[in-house]
Amino acid sequence: MLWSGWGDPARARELPEQVRGLLRDFLGVRAPATPAVALESVRLPPVALPEPLLGALAGVVGAAHVLTSHGARVRHTRGKSTPDLLRMRAGDGSDAPDAVVLPGSHDEVAELLRVCSAERIAVVPFGGGTSVVGGLSGVAGGAAPGGPGFAGVIALDLARLDRLLSVDEESLVASFEAGVRAPEAERLLAGRGLTLGHFPQSFEYATLGGFAAARSSGQASAGYGRFDDMVMGLTVATPSGTLDLGRAPRSAAGPDLRQLMLGSEGAFGVITSLRLRVRRAPVERRYEGWRFGTFAEGSAAVRALAQEGPLPTVLRLSDETETMIGLAKPDAIGSGGSGCLLIAGYEGGSVAGRRAEAGAVLSRMGGEPLGAEPGEAWERGRFSAPYLRDSLLAVGATVETLETAGFWSNLPRLYDAVRLALAGSLPSPLVMCHVSHVYETGASLYFTVVTAQEGDPVAQWDRAKAAANAAIVEAGGTITHHHGVGRDHRDACAAELGPAGVSVLQAVKARLDPAGILNPGVLVPPPARDI
Numbered sequence: 001m002l003w004s005g006w007g008d009p010a011r012a013r014e015l016p017e018q019v020r021g022l023l024r025d026f027l028g029v030r031a032p033a034t035p036a037v038a039l040e041s042v043r044l045p046p047v048a049l050p051e052p053l054l055g056a057l058a059g060v061v062g063a064a065h066v067l068t069s070h071g072a073r074v075r076h077t078r079g080k081s082t083p084d085l086l087r088m089r090a091g092d093g094s095d096a097p098d099a100v101v102l103p104g105s106h107d108e109v110a111e112l113l114r115v116c117s118a119e120r121i122a123v124v125p126f127g128g129g130t131s132v133v134g135g136l137s138g139v140a141g142g143a144a145p146g147g148p149g150f151a152g153v154i155a156l157d158l159a160r161l162d163r164l165l166s167v168d169e170e171s172l173v174a175s176f177e178a179g180v181r182a183p184e185a186e187r188l189l190a191g192r193g194l195t196l197g198h199f200p201q202s203f204e205y206a207t208l209g210g211f212a213a214a215r216s217s218g219q220a221s222a223g224y225g226r227f228d229d230m231v232m233g234l235t236v237a238t239p240s241g242t243l244d245l246g247r248a249p250r251s252a253a254g255p256d257l258r259q260l261m262l263g264s265e266g267a268f269g270v271i272t273s274l275r276l277r278v279r280r281a282p283v284e285r286r287y288e289g290w291r292f293g294t295f296a297e298g299s300a301a302v303r304a305l306a307q308e309g310p311l312p313t314v315l316r317l318s319d320e321t322e323t324m325i326g327l328a329k330p331d332a333i334g335s336g337g338s339g340c341l342l343i344a345g346y347e348g349g350s351v352a353g354r355r356a357e358a359g360a361v362l363s364r365m366g367g368e369p370l371g372a373e374p375g376e377a378w379e380r381g382r383f384s385a386p387y388l389r390d391s392l393l394a395v396g397a398t399v400e401t402l403e404t405a406g407f408w409s410n411l412p413r414l415y416d417a418v419r420l421a422l423a424g425s426l427p428s429p430l431v432m433c434h435v436s437h438v439y440e441t442g443a444s445l446y447f448t449v450v451t452a453q454e455g456d457p458v459a460q461w462d463r464a465k466a467a468a469n470a471a472i473v474e475a476g477g478t479i480t481h482h483h484g485v486g487r488d489h490r491d492a493c494a495a496e497l498g499p500a501g502v503s504v505l506q507a508v509k510a511r512l513d514p515a516g517i518l519n520p521g522v523l524v525p526p527p528a529r530d531i
């Protein structure tokens, strides 16, 4: 993974001239951004953890698995939001962990949490490092790393927990360690003719534990569900003991504590393994395009599919601006069309029948079939968009995404509110949106924003993000549908949960993590007396 950007550096892309022209003429992008500093030039704070504590950590996992090198610390600094990347490009490594620690088993994780609680070392669980909400940013909302309260901070990298543990082919449940990356999980399952069906745009790098910890949702959520739908059980190491949750698909044995751990973002415990619902790998796949005159018409059609069925496996409706730019086909960016493009994908059995039935609904709702080409172009480019972000940052444009969800009846209001907030807080931004996670009762809205960098681009984006957050809260949407809370959404999440809700989170945190070492500052607001 490129430390100052996204993905495999070999896949870095030049922007087509047409897109450069668009950036220049419509967004006023003039000055290329300062190039990223060299990795060796990233400024890191000195390692705050003293030798005896590093030795205590090495006593648990072995000296070879406690890393304090410059490179290891840089690669575990923050996540992959645009502000994260802008800071890293500028050489700001101020949130770096003191050490990267790689446990090899659940028992080692549990023992590390015991040592870190006793020695007051903050612990940031680190999966694929793809958080876009400030979920990996060291110690926030209280003591600074190495400052009062903590002896230091470690990134607890789960990369060594990388095994498929078992497959129950009768129940269609596979048990994995939490550090398995998504492509490896799919590879291991493919050998048995199975799939998880979870394909977020961060697929290439993110881990199964990270998906559960942040309640991820993938591109094929219409067919396979969100990641939290797939979690049948999990094992979580906490400073107060181990939770082993999930004996049956559903249960009436009190509140479902699995739900408490899903979305807990490393603040309540470290997920060390998961039991996941898997499906038979699809024998057939077909992706295709449809055009609608307006986003409102397309949304009505998507709602009809969600409420009446049949639901395709992949469903993505771009608004007019996103369609014009061609973002649904990142490999052909800049060559969009008119109206609103809908991508519908069908996987698994009875593809022809489901396709015909869904096609009848889409036609009835005013859709025009565009054939296989747009669907196949979407499929080719389905993991390419994050690479485009690096190219845009390099030419002096900021590009970032944000998302929300709401009930169908409130979506138009939410859509308008977010667009207005972004337009009012950035210089002539290009704001694009799509719907790609749908339910009978509502859907998520996913916005992509491009703007010319002016002044300090991090401060510029922070202002826009604050305006968008406020608009989402005010318009009655949820602050996040699948990116999670982290540090960036913590206050808005608190507003959404209300004081009683926040006190429940605080109570759970205090019970499971009495020393408060787990991902401090993320998800759970500190109790009022600590503010």
Ligand SMILES: Cc1cc2nc3c(=O)[nH]c(=O)nc-3n(C[C@H](O)[C@H](O)[C@H](O)COP(=O)(O)OP(=O)(O)OC[C@H]3O[C@@H](n4cnc5c(N)ncnc54)[C@H](O)[C@@H]3O)c2cc1C
Pocket (backbone or CB within 6 Å): 006, 079, 080, 081, 124, 125, 126, 127, 128, 129, 130, 131, 132, 135, 136, 158, 178, 179, 199, 200, 201, 202, 203, 205, 206, 207, 208, 209, 210, 211, 212, 213, 214, 215, 216, 217, 218, 219, 264, 265, 266, 267, 269, 270, 271, 272, 386, 482, 483, 484, 486, 519, 522
């Ligand atoms: C380019 C890009 C595209 C993305 N596309 C999508 C998308 O399509 N859909 C989507 O849902 N998200 C998407 N994301 C967001 C991100 O990939 C998800 O939030 C993902 O779930 C994070 O997984 P990870 O393994 O990288 O976790 P990390 O980023 O390493 O961690 C995420 C959070 O979970 C905690 N954590 C990680 N592992 C564990 C564990 N084992 N136990 C306890 N806590 C843990 C971390 O401390 C952190 O707070 C995208 C991000 C990027 C950068």
